[in-house]
Amino acid sequence: MTVRIEPGLHQSKQAHAPLRRALRRARTRQRRGLMWALQRLNLTVGGLLIGTLLLTALFAPLLAVAPPDAIAPASRFQPPGLAHPFGTDGLGRDLFSRVVYGARTALQMAVPAVMIGSFSGIILGLLAGYYCGPLDQILSRIMDAWLALPGLLLAIVFVALLGPSLQTTVIALGLVGIPGYYRMVRNGTLSTREMLYVEAARTMGLGDGRILLRHILPNLTSPLVVLITLRLGTVILAGGALSFIGLGAQPPTPEWGALLASGRDSMDRAWWVAFFPGMAITASVMGFNLLGDGLRDLLAPEMAQDHRTHAGADEDECGS
Amino acid sequence: MLRFLVRRLLGALAVLLAVSFFTFVMLELAPGDAADTLVGETASAEQMAAIRSSMGLDLPLLVRYSNFLTAAVFEGDLGRSVISGRSVGTLVAERFKYTFVLAVTAMSVAVAVGGLAGAVAAARPRGWFDLLVMGFMTLGQALPTFWIALLMILVFGLHLRWLPVLGAGTPQHLILPTVALALPAAAVVARLVRASLLDVKGADYVRTARAKGLGPVTVWGRHLLPNSLMPVITLIGLYLGQMLGGAFVIETIFGWPGLGRLLVQAVFDRDLPVVLGAVLLIAVIVVFLNVLVDVVHALLDPRIGHEAV
Numbered sequence: 097m098t099v100r101i102e103p104g105l106h107q108s109k110q111a112h113a114p115l116r117r118a119l120r121r122a123r124t125r126q127r128r129g130l131m132w133a134l135q136r137l138n139l140t141v142g143g144l145l146i147g148t149l150l151l152t153a154l155f156a157p158l159l160a161v162a163p164p165d166a167i168a169p170a171s172r173f174q175p176p177g178l179a180h181p182f183g184t185d186g187l188g189r190d191l192f193s194r195v196v197y198g199a200r201t202a203l204q205m206a207v208p209a210v211m212i213g214s215f216s217g218i219i220l221g222l223l224a225g226y227y228c229g230p231l232d233q234i235l236s237r238i239m240d241a242w243l244a245l246p247g248l249l250l251a252i253v254f255v256a257l258l259g260p261s262l263q264t265t266v267i268a269l270g271l272v273g274i275p276g277y278y279r280m281v282r283n284g285t286l287s288t289r290e291m292l293y294v295e296a297a298r299t300m301g302l303g304d305g306r307i308l309l310r311h312i313l314p315n316l317t318s319p320l321v322v323l324i325t326l327r328l329g330t331v332i333l334a335g336g337a338l339s340f341i342g343l344g345a346q347p348p349t350p351e352w353g354a355l356l357a358s359g360r361d362s363m364d365r366a367w368w369v370a371f372f373p374g375m376a377i378t379a380s381v382m383g384f385n386l387l388g389d390g391l392r393d394l395l396a397p398e399m400a401q402d403h404r405t406h407a408g409a410d411e412d413e414c415g416s
Numbered sequence: 417m418l419r420f421l422v423r424r425l426l427g428a429l430a431v432l433l434a435v436s437f438f439t440f441v442m443l444e445l446a447p448g449d450a451a452d453t454l455v456g457e458t459a460s461a462e463q464m465a466a467i468r469s470s471m472g473l474d475l476p477l478l479v480r481y482s483n484f485l486t487a488a489v490f491e492g493d494l495g496r497s498v499i500s501g502r503s504v505g506t507l508v509a510e511r512f513k514y515t516f517v518l519a520v521t522a523m524s525v526a527v528a529v530g531g532l533a534g535a536v537a538a539a540r541p542r543g544w545f546d547l548l549v550m551g552f553m554t555l556g557q558a559l560p561t562f563w564i565a566l567l568m569i570l571v572f573g574l575h576l577r578w579l580p581v582l583g584a585g586t587p588q589h590l591i592l593p594t595v596a597l598a599l600p601a602a603a604v605v606a607r608l609v610r611a612s613l614l615d616v617k618g619a620d621y622v623r624t625a626r627a628k629g630l631g632p633v634t635v636w637g638r639h640l641l642p643n644s645l646m647p648v649i650t651l652i653g654l655y656l657g658q659m660l661g662g663a664f665v666i667e668t669i670f671g672w673p674g675l676g677r678l679l680v681q682a683v684f685d686r687d688l689p690v691v692l693g694a695v696l697l698i699a700v701i702v703v704f705l706n707v708l709v710d711v712v713h714a715l716l717d718p719r720i721g722h723e724a725v
Contacts, residue, residue, distance in 0.1 A: 138554075240427075241434040244703050246661040249679075249695060253439060256683040256691050257446045333560055340562045341668045341680055356563060360669075363566065364574050374563030382558035 139390025145383025153199040160193035164350045173366045183368040185358060191369060195376050197350040202380060205266055205345070206331040212270025214324055217277025222308045224278070225285025236282070239275040247272045248334055255343045262345040265338050269331045280323060284316040318395035322388050329384030336377050352377045417714065424710050428703045435699045436488075440481050443688045494693040499685050504693035508675060512697060514584060515667070515674035519659040521590060522597035527652060529598070530605030537606065538613035549606055556603025565596040565669045582671040593670045597663060601655055608651050612644040619643070646716060653709030660705075661698035 152159060161180065162168075168188030176183040182191035224232040242250070247269075254268035288294060289312065297307050336353030338344030345351035347358065352373040359369025392399050465474070475483070487493040494504035537549040572592065573581035580589050616622060617640065625635050664676025671677070675694055682690035 237430065238434065241431040244431050244706060245435065245699055246658045246702065249661050249698055252679060252683055253442060253691070253695060256688070257442055329558070336560055337562055337665045341665055343680065343683060356566060360566060363570050367570055370566045370570065374560060374566070377560045377563065378558050382554060385558055386554065
């Protein structure tokens with residue numbers, strides 16, 4: 097990056113010196129690029145895995161060998177082979193196609209769920225951190241209670257309320273995520289609201305909404321991007337678990353957890369039905385985890401300490 | 417210290433009150449009440465009304481909540497299962513024993529394996545064992561437990577026929593669910609122990625201890641371990657709560673008759689009193705564990721008890 101001026105080269109009698117220098121620089125840059133990718137192995141591998149997931153979801157109709165719901169009783173429980181890369185299930189459906197379409201289901205589940213959670217958490221966190229007072233007291237207590245329970249337990253209560261379906265899973269997992277965003281945004285807002293530039297914006301007579309969205313929120317972008325990335329993985333895992341026990345996406349939706357559950361009873365005859373969807377979940381969740389870790393090291397290294405502090409305690413108290 | 421304890425306990429009570437209220441109200445909002453589940457569509461409108469009033473379902477929401485709470489707190493009465501008619505209190509207590517055994521076993525295994533792996537990894541960061549452990553951690557956090565469970569059933573239950581895969585009763589029944597539950601926990605523990613040890617290793621007082629010539633045993637035993645233990649204790653407490661309240665996937669797969677299995681079945685049956693009872697029991701346990709973690713923290717770190725008052 098830094099151009100070093102080497103005194104000797106200026107007076108060099110070699111005519112090709114500039115060219116050589118350019119070549120050497122290009123080579124170092126290339127090596128640096130490789131080193132960069134290696135040093136940030138989690139970012140690279142995570143990016144590749146998530147890239148594959150997105151492309152698979154996008155081009156599912158092109159990749160799939162057969163329509164995911166096409167039943168073919170003649171070819172039940174075919175082992176993996178050329179015609180069926182992942183084999184077929186008990187109804188003769190091509191498992192590879194169902195796993196490929198499962199990528200769509202996974203994103204249809206994870207993206208809206210994370211949007212619900214992050215949107216509500218960010219708004220509430222901004223308000224609580226900025227206005228403090230009773231609003232913050234009440235919201236923070238509610239979020240504490242929310243956070244005190246295992247996430248999947250809350251999701252199950254919602255399912256009990258609304259009945260099992262993909263939509264319920266999305267809503268439940270979205271709501272379960274709110275306190276995480278809330279806590280991060282509330283504490284972040286609290287520590288920025290007294291900053292000089294926020295003070296300046298207030299002195300200029302800007303409205304609260306503008307200050308919150310244009311001056312405070314942008315400062316929280318990096319940790320939020322990291323949290324959202326990690327949450328996407330968590331939601332895919334949790335959604336898979338809910339569907340697996342029958343409380344999430346219902347058959348015949350090609351959902352990875354539901355696919356695994358359908359392979360459970362025929363495991364002694366057809367191991368592949370209970371195998372490949374699990375690979376897909378693992379790869380996607382690992383992709384989001386690695387990508388999130390990599391982004392954290394890159395964008396918000398101060399977050400690395402977060403997991404070591406007590407999850408239950410608020411660091412800053414709302415002052416005047 | 418006493419004030420700190422009282423403050424934490426009051427906070428825990430407030431959380432429990434909030435959880436019980438929310439769960440109660442949410443389940444009340446569910447379409448169809450206990451009377452519907454009990455008699456279905458065969459009853460006439462008058463019969464339904466009679467049943468509702470006999471069950472107290474026609475009272476206002478807040479009155480029913482306070483009745484429920486008084487009965488639960490003072491008589492330990494959580495109502496009756498709509499399906500089996502049994503007392504919810506007995507039902508959840510019975511099932512909790514199984515969940516407790518499973519969660520505590522799994523957590524012990526996870527702490528032993530994960531703690532050891534993390535400590536050895538931290539001894540030589542970037543060594544081959546460290547890389548191995550880190551690779552395992554990354555994988556362990558992404559592996560769906562239900563998938564691991566299926567694969568273990570496939571290998572050890574169906575092919576090798578070494579272990580029973582369904583139910584409870586003998587110690588052998590405990591092995592597969594324990595491993596499935598402990599695997600991701602061990603990954604998290606290893607990660608935290610490693611990070612925490614590396615963190616403390618770089619601290620000035622450790623360098624001082626080394627500089628004044630203390631042996632590795634003293635440095636580790638007196639300086640490194642106690643100081644790196646705090647976040648691990650927090651994790652164990654919080655994770656144990658998650659296991660006690662969130663083991664229903666594993667319990668469902670292995671037919672383990674625990675609290676989670678009960679809860680899932682109750683959700684399927686729309687047996688709302690059981691759902692409510694199970695959720696509340698889990699909430700009490702989780703909140704109690706959180707307080708316990710705080711107290712242990714305050715005992716280990718004298719700074720906490722004082723500053724918090």
